[in-house]
Amino acid sequence: MSIDLDHIQQVFEEADCLYTREEVDGAIRRMASEITEVLADKNPLVFAVMNGGLVFCGKLLTHLHFPLESSYVHATRYRNTTSGGDLEWKVPPAHELKDRTILITDDILDEGHTLAAIVDYCREAGAKEVMTAVMVDKLHDRKAKPGQKSDFTGLECEDRYIFGYGMDYQGYWRNAPGIYALKGH
Numbered sequence: 694m695s696i697d698l699d700h701i702q703q704v705f706e707e708a709d710c711l712y713t714r715e716e717v718d719g720a721i722r723r724m725a726s727e728i729t730e731v732l733a734d735k736n737p738l739v740f741a742v743m744n745g746g747l748v749f750c751g752k753l754l755t756h757l758h759f760p761l762e763s764s765y766v767h768a769t770r771y772r773n774t775t776s777g778g779d780l781e782w783k784v785p786p787a788h789e790l791k792d793r794t795i796l797i798t799d800d801i802l803d804e805g806h807t808l809a810a811i812v813d814y815c816r817e818a819g820a821k822e823v824m825t826a827v828m829v830d831k832l833h834d835r836k837a838k839p840g841q842k843s844d845f846t847g848l849e850c851e852d853r854y855i856f857g858y859g860m861d862y863q864g865y866w867r868n869a870p871g872i873y874a875l876k877g878h
């Protein structure tokens with residue numbers, strides 16, 4: 694498939710910046726203190742959900758100053774599109790999860806199917822406690838479980854397609870230095 698880089702560039706130029714780098718970093722630092730209060734003495738295993746969770750998890754980890762292990766899982770539902778389908782496991786957890794405290798970190802809680810499925814997987818694998826942290830919670834009434842929330846939430850956003858800070862538009866702009874909303878979506 695050929696990609697129209699002029700279109701990709703135009704999308705960035707026309708997008709609305711919802712949160713600047715400084716605002717996102719501030720939210721991540723606040724989350725790090727909240728997470729530290731709850732998990733500092735629990736030897737947690739922290740998972741980034743690839744690909745979107747990479748930037749958030751990487752930044753978060755550098756603010757967590759206590760013993761932990763970190764790794765990744767790869768599950769996807771959107772596959773470079775702007776609406777979700779069935780969850781596909783590309784890489785399930787490689788660690789032994791039995792009796793562990795798990796923190797799953799992801800970029801966005803949108804409809805919530807991705808996070809719910811990963812949490813269920815970890816519980817079924819015998820984890821003692823499974824907690825979640827998301828950089829941004831998209832506000833709408835289409836959550837997989839009504840009222841679904843993450844244990845730790847950085848920011849909230851309106852019901853628009855967003856990208857940046859790990860989140861993609863058609864596979865691009867995960868590197869955008871803030872959180873942006875697509876024009877007209």
Ligand SMILES: O=P(O)(O)OC[C@H]1O[C@H](OP(=O)(O)OP(=O)(O)O)[C@H](O)[C@@H]1O
Nearest residue numbers: 743744745769770771803804805806807
């Ligand atoms: O709450 P949901 O509606 O389930 O959507 C959230 C998930 O969707 C995105 O992943 P995606 O499947 O697009 O893969 P990616 O991380 O590679 O972008 C995002 O990174 C979350 O993992």
Ligand code: HPA
Nearest residue numbers: 803853854855856860861
């Ligand atoms: O709004 C979004 N942007 C990027 N990735 C996503 N995955 C679910 N929702 C979104």
